[in-house]
Amino acid sequence: MKIEMIRLKNFKTFQNVTISEIPNFCVIVGANGTGKSTLFSVFGFLRDALTGNVNTALMRLGGSRGFQEVRSRNSSGAIEIEVKFRDKPNSPLTTYLLMINEKNGRAYVEREILKYRRGRKGLPWHFLDFSNGKGSAVTNELDSVTDINDLNREQQTLKSNDILAVKGLSQFERFPAVVALGNLIENWHISDFHISKARPEQEAGFADHLSREGENLSLVIQYLHQHHKQTFDKIIELLTQRVPGVSSVDSKTTEEGRVLLKFKDGTFEDPFLARYVSDGTIKMLAYLTLLYDPTPHPLLCVEEPENQLYPNLLWELAEEFRAYANRGGQVFVSTHSPDFLNAIRLDEVFWLEKKNGYSEVKRARENEQVKAYMDDGDQMGYLWKQGFFEGADPE
Numbered sequence: 001m002k003i004e005m006i007r008l009k010n011f012k013t014f015q016n017v018t019i020s021e022i023p024n025f026c027v028i029v030g031a032n033g034t035g036k037s038t039l040f041s042v043f044g045f046l047r048d049a050l051t052g053n054v055n056t057a058l059m060r061l062g063g064s065r066g067f068q069e070v071r072s073r074n075s076s077g078a079i080e081i082e083v084k085f086r087d088k089p090n091s092p093l094t095t096y097l098l099m100i101n102e103k104n105g106r107a108y109v110e111r112e113i114l115k116y117r118r119g120r121k122g123l124p125w126h127f128l129d130f131s132n133g134k135g136s137a138v139t140n141e142l143d144s145v146t147d148i149n150d151l152n153r154e155q156q157t158l159k160s161n162d163i164l165a166v167k168g169l170s171q172f173e174r175f176p177a178v179v180a181l182g183n184l185i186e187n188w189h190i191s192d193f194h195i196s197k198a199r200p201e202q203e204a205g206f207a208d209h210l211s212r213e214g215e216n217l218s219l220v221i222q223y224l225h226q227h228h229k230q231t232f233d234k235i236i237e238l239l240t241q242r243v244p245g246v247s248s249v250d251s252k253t254t255e256e257g258r259v260l261l262k263f264k265d266g267t268f269e270d271p272f273l274a275r276y277v278s279d280g281t282i283k284m285l286a287y288l289t290l291l292y293d294p295t296p297h298p299l300l301c302v303e304e305p306e307n308q309l310y311p312n313l314l315w316e317l318a319e320e321f322r323a324y325a326n327r328g329g330q331v332f333v334s335t336h337s338p339d340f341l342n343a344i345r346l347d348e349v350f351w352l353e354k355k356n357g358y359s360e361v362k363r364a365r366e367n368e369q370v371k372a373y374m375d376d377g378d379q380m381g382y383l384w385k386q387g388f389f390e391g392a393d394p395e
Helices: 034-053 054-065 167-168 174-187 216-226 229-242 277-291 309-325 368-375 380-385
Strands: 002-011 014-020 026-031 081-086 093-102 106-116 124-132 132-138 151-155 189-191 244-251 258-265 299-303 330-336 349-355 358-365
Touching: 002 034, 014 330, 014 358, 034 081, 034 167, 034 189, 034 299, 034 330, 054 106, 054 167, 054 216, 054 277, 093 124, 093 174, 106 167, 106 174, 106 309, 124 167, 132 167, 151 167, 167 174, 167 309, 189 368, 216 229, 216 258, 216 277, 229 244, 229 277, 299 309, 309 358
Parallel strands: 026 330, 026 349, 189 299, 299 330
Antiparallel strands: 002 014, 002 081, 081 093, 093 106, 106 124, 124 132, 132 151, 244 258, 349 358
16 A cells, blocks of 8 residues: 555644655655654554544543644644555555544544545545444445446444544455555554663563564564564674674573573674663664564654664665565655765655744755755755755754
8 A cells, every 4th residue: 555645734733734746765854843753643643543532542642632732723623634545556546534623622523534536537436424423334345336326335323423434344344445444554553663672571472563662572583583584584684784793683482481682793602682782783673673574564654763873874774664665565754864864865855844833844856956956966965964955954
């Protein structure tokens, strides 16, 4: 799946913003406070709303004030999130619209729509259309219908108006369009990796994907070693090339039933535990584990991957993010690093700036001066550092 457009209205610092023609590898830059983390929080919010409800998702994002804190300041009306995506490269462009409002201090889903247009003409087909907890969903397989009059609509009433219709209906195969969207939201990965959580020993168990905070790193390494040895060997090979002294990594289960990471230095006979290696080593191992996942996430979001990493490693890391995206997992990355940005292409960069208290989005390829310098062989990080991204001061 690939997201091609995101529109936000009344969502925190984004009072009215549209990001269009989003590439497979999308890099966001901007000064502190311009909304990079807020943009990424949209994905986490949708997943929290899908697994719970909009009130719990709003509380998690906005604290005790929930809706009032998430809605843009000095704004009225609903919070709107609109996402356009394709299930496959040749699939029709699908639109998901979510509108959330508040009544008597409680948030509810004012409108939720899933639609797409067959061809370039005619009205879009609504496969899901709910308002205030009631609505309809189409049960036909998408590829089997050529006439809008042949759509089979099933009326549904949710048990609460703060629950997403996508949440309930995505569990049933007879709602294929909703299932596709539910799978996208459930399986995208928003990385909030904490080195301190990846170091300690873990209880023995099973993990085939790196978790959001990375506390299951040793379990995933163990899984890859046992079930995807070729991938494991590739990860270790790349790690040893980039981290001087590390010759191997092993995941060992102790007699007490705990799993720990053990690193081997080619100079010494005995391996040493994860708690003794550098932050950069742990983080590089985690990123390699994430990026060489045998089953890539449909969407991967990573904030400031450059932290704790040696600048010379960032070009290769950027190339690996791009390769991940080209394998089918779209990637969003925010960065403050000119070294990382130097590896990024003109078409991949957006920057944020604050105007009148709200965030605006600009695209590097639409700036004639930046484009001209890039055409002449300049690199993006140097241009950003020299101040060519108006309102996105790297300092």
